[in-house]
Amino acid sequence: MSTTGNQNRLDRRALLQAAVVIPAAGAAAAAFDAAPARAAEATRGSGGFDTASPRFALAVLPDTQYLFDADSSDPEPLRATFRYLTAERDEANIAFMTHLGDVTEHGTEQEIELAADTFRTLDGAVPYSVLAGNHDIRSSTDDQRGDSAYLTAFGPKRYASMPTFRGASPDGYNSYHVLRAAGRDWLILALDWRVSDKGMRWAQGVLDAHPTLPAILTTHDIAWSDDDGTAQLSGHGQRLWDGLIRGNDQIFLALGGHYWPPGRTVLTNDADNDVHVHITNYQDRYYGGAGMIRLYGFDLVRKVIDVETFSPWFLDRDPQKRAPLAAETIELTGPTDRFSMSIDFDERFKNFAPVVPPKPRPASAVMPRGTVAYWRFDASGIPAAGTAGAPVTDGTVVRDLSGNGNDLSVSRLHSSAADALTWSPDHHLGQPAHASLRFDGGKGPDRGAVLRTSPGAALNSEKFPHGYTIETFVRLPEPFEGDHSWMGILSWEGRNGDAGKTTGWSPLEPTCSLNLSPERFLQFVVYPHRQDADPTSWSHAVPIGRWMHIAVVNDGHRTTMYVDGSKIARNPSQPSTGIATLGKPFVIGATQFDERFGQGFYGSIGDTRIVNHALSPRHFLTPFK
Template identity: 80%
Template sequence: MSTAEEQHGPGRRTLLRAAAAGGTVTAAATAATAVPAQAAQAAAGRRFDTGSPRFALAVLPDTQYLFDADSADPAPLRETFRHLVADRSGANIAFMTHLGDVTEHGTEDEIRRAAQTFRTLHGKVPYSVLAGNHDIASSTDDQRGDSAYLREFGPRRYASMPTFKGASPDGYNSHHIVRAGGRDWLVLALDWRISDKGLTWAQGVLDAHSALPAVLTTHDLALPEGDGSARLSEHGQRLWDGLIRANDQIFLALGGHYWPPGRTVLTNDAGHDVHVHITNYQDRYYGGAGMIRTYGFDLARGVIDVETFAPWFLSRDPARRTALEAETVELTGAADRFSLSIDFDGRFAGFAPVVPPKPRPASAVLPRGTLAYWRFDASGMRTVPDGGAVADGAVVRDLSGHGNDLTVARLHDSGSEALTWSAEHHPGQPAHASLRFDGGTTPDRGAILRTGARAPLNSEKFLRGYTIETFVRLPEPFEGDHSWMGVLSWEGRNGDAGKTTGWSPLEPTCSLNLSPERFLQFVVYPHRQDADPTSWSHAVPVGRWMHLAVVNDGRRTVMYVDGSRIARNPAQPSTGIATLGKPFVLGATQFDEAFGQGFYGWIGDTRIVGRALRQEDFLTPFG
């Protein structure tokens, strides 16, 4: 649109969502008239990973200057679509949404050219398109009836797409459900001037899919403030008051129409953030050259990383780009490249709360070769109230049935607070309980759980390999001196086992410890070799549960943190563990057969298996 239109004309915006409601034109109802181009490939995503926590939503704003009567040039947009198809697997592109003003005048010729250009994308990446004020008679709303735009970009265009779930009876509004990041997302694509009937339809879609997070797209949503910020336009305010603010599902709303780009964060009726963005580059060189913005969702990191670039210029030899192409190939200003921090589980908890997994019985986590399994709920021990002291002499049963029971003992003159029972647990842990250890060096204090003198685990050599797993959480803040505190170990001196290569002959034959820098250290003196291969992790976090696993296949040892293999695993041969018939201990490490400090933090379910397990077979499955 022109500057004059920006001041006086209406704007446009697209609402992305997916839902089925009364009066909806469904995908099934329009399937018979589906656009045929590559529709057979409408599995539209054989290379797309629906389960990955990282995926992208591609956003394409106003392309009107590329379809402007006889000055049309669809080449930039074709290259954008080729890029999305080629990079769908690499960037894990879930969906593309156009924000309206596909064309400059909305003539049959312009609309037809644009529709033909979209065939480059059709059947390969699912998408939505909505009408902007240049695509239809701008004085009308979505009850305008037939138009060249509706004939080409109405419901029948999307009918072959598995993401398309229906359109409003007038055909100008659509909704889509996108499977990405292991969950469904609703995309609402709304006409530039949605009527009251349209709003009723959209509310019905939201109500029918009330547990889905939603992205709303429309043409006219927000006005730029000139400093990278934005505020709602008149039509955007109508959408906010009539739809967005009362529906907590809508967390992201995207519009074009105005320039330059800008963004703001509004608070909805539930007290939650709604991110409102203007995306439009038609004022840039070559009418924006089909420039796209990608919203890279990373559910693991809790961020959306936003980037803006022009695939048409990107595809050219950098040495041969003109000055204007070079400066437009990528936009890196604060309004075009940024990250949004979103606690997705927390943000969506009001309408789609995370259902914690139920406890799993011990019988479900005893794979072949299990030598010991301890847990701290009622199946493994006599529990006390949350925060209550676990008494010396309390027994934690070995649920594998091999008799490797653990008995509680406090170190030195530690008080009752040195070991307490806790209902806290890793979300993927089989048992919903843990023990809270309050060890430290000032003065030396702590508590341990130790096998009995005749426990089979004391003398197990693990010649066929082993997997040692536990769940750990470090307190936040991590206060005091806890240097080289032990998580677990076998008692005894490695020198007594005939080992000569280690840091000291007085350290135990196997232990998992934490360095002053919070690096995990697994040091083992193998039964077969005179060596001490040691694995080192990165600096592990505080205030968060971790799953730790040490896996030995009879040849070498590998440590995993939260299912991820760490880098510093030694290549040295390592067969078995040089145990000395002395107890296995949870909660501390000896030196010269004496305990100093104990562990500081929480320890959950702990399991030892006499063979190497795959990651998908860990206590909380990975992979």
């Protein structure tokens, strides 16, 4: 940062450090221009870093200059930060660390060498980049300045052995890395404090060579902030915005230091998409920031980036021995230090890296040994399928693709209209068939539609003595309008009392059903073939407007429900063997009471499969870990 006194707040000296951890998001993987061996190494990751996890972290460290200030230097806070990143890499899934410049106070060989030695703590543990700030080189120069102590210590040779490093500008002051995280590649641009026109052309060339990679731009000087944390572009930041950022939709996050206080803003690029611009700098804080880091936790499942800021050096100390100022600076919780950003990564990246949905899988690929029945609603299951919103007429047959003859026949309830059951191409992303049925059931007056097996179908009397797996894909509409409490998703007809069961809520309810409570909890209630019992599984409140995969798995002893491959909490420990079927039809779209249907299901249902033994989540219709 500038050392000249000036009335303009943009020219004041901004002080020490911070760090950033950014877990990534995304869907479709993109190629990069590295040698095949380097690319393979980056994809595998190192140590325990999980390149496939939808949650990971990127650490950013700016303005450490007061820790490397002539004979006042004290690198121990930074060593503590690096020890933390190394020790926590596996647990926090830390992909990378990038420094935002002003490594040292004066840029002397002595300061630079001490800093370079401190950074060796990370070598071989966490890949990283370092860019020059105005205190590391002659501040009056741009990236064409030639040799410097900084370039000798932190030039391209330093990163050559890192699996993420892809190259540097000819002058050596700008570099880029490609990370493999969250199942895709990410581009990190580390740009000098003053990028020349030549450097800007180089950076554009890097983006052009990696057109499908989401990019994070790091530099020393990009924005400054008011005391309320509202950031705005600096003069150099405006040049970067106009010449590089706004025209490249790939750049969704730009990080800088140099100024304080920290701040953030959201700008709109030429593609009408958000670009998040952040200042991260804590050198004005106690002990020059004490190696403060900022963790940006990217969570692709929740579509959010969670940010937190703290000092590992203070955190590592005995609480009873922390100095008062250390105790109050361990963690910062202000609105510019601890916050969350909502980002739909697939939507944000769709212009340059659209998600390529998986192709439909044939029925033969998803029928393991013991498949009793498998129904899907594309042309393989319904020959007349294909027109979105078209009614599926009464009498339509949905074939059982297992070959066991458990075909389903469509009928409407209570003289319901044609729109009670319609066809749709909508489907869960992981569903084998790209089709579903939309049920428009409801209460008062009762309406809906059902799909039922024929009176002689083998499934009607299947007892499942060795266990079972029942799977289906379900989507509840958004908005979820009307009263649909206790609507059925699938069931077997018949009264449990007729099967000799005496323990349940009512002898008039069916022997097996999957339903939805008024709180949108899934309820799977079963009257076992062998026990006089009614063990019931309850889920959490399930979402609306989003497809989910539901699986009920019985191993011949107990039953477990899964939602999106995750075991729910409220699974009964009560013994449960088989299903007390009565030779009556299996039904999709409703649940009987006293052998009468009331309301039908309200929502969409996709592929449904029944297997005569327990399957693990990795063998579900859409595989889960």
